[in-house]
Amino acid sequence: MQEANVFIHNRLAGVLSETDTGYSFRYDGEYLLCDDAEAVSLTLPLRAEAYTSAVLFPFFDGLIPEGWLLDIAERSWKINARDRMSLLLHCCADCIGNVSVKIIDN
DSSP: OOEEEEHHHHHHHEEEEEEEEEEOOOOOOOEEETTTTSSSBBOOOOSOOEEEEEOHHHHHHHOOOHHHHHHHHHHHHTOTTOHHHHHHHOTTTTTSSEEEEOOOOO
C-alpha cells in the first residue's frame, strides 16, 4: 500500500491511499476545522468521510505529466505508465498550482 500527504498551499489537507481494492482520500480532521479550508477539487468537496474509488481519482490522475515528460519519468524512475499512484508520488511533489502530493514513507 502506498500513501501520500496531500497539501493545499503547503498545508496538510488530507491523505491519499492506494488500497487492495482501489484508492481512498480522506481530509485531515484539523484541516476541516479551519475557516479557510478549501476542497482539493470540485469533485472532492470537503467532508469528514473518506472518498473511495476503484481507480485513481480523476483530479489526482490529471496531475501526472503526459507525453514526453511522462516518458522521461517512466525511464528515470522505471515506473510502468499504468502504475498511476507511483507516477503521482514521484512526479507531483512540486506541481504547478496550489496542490502538492508527497509520499509518506512507512
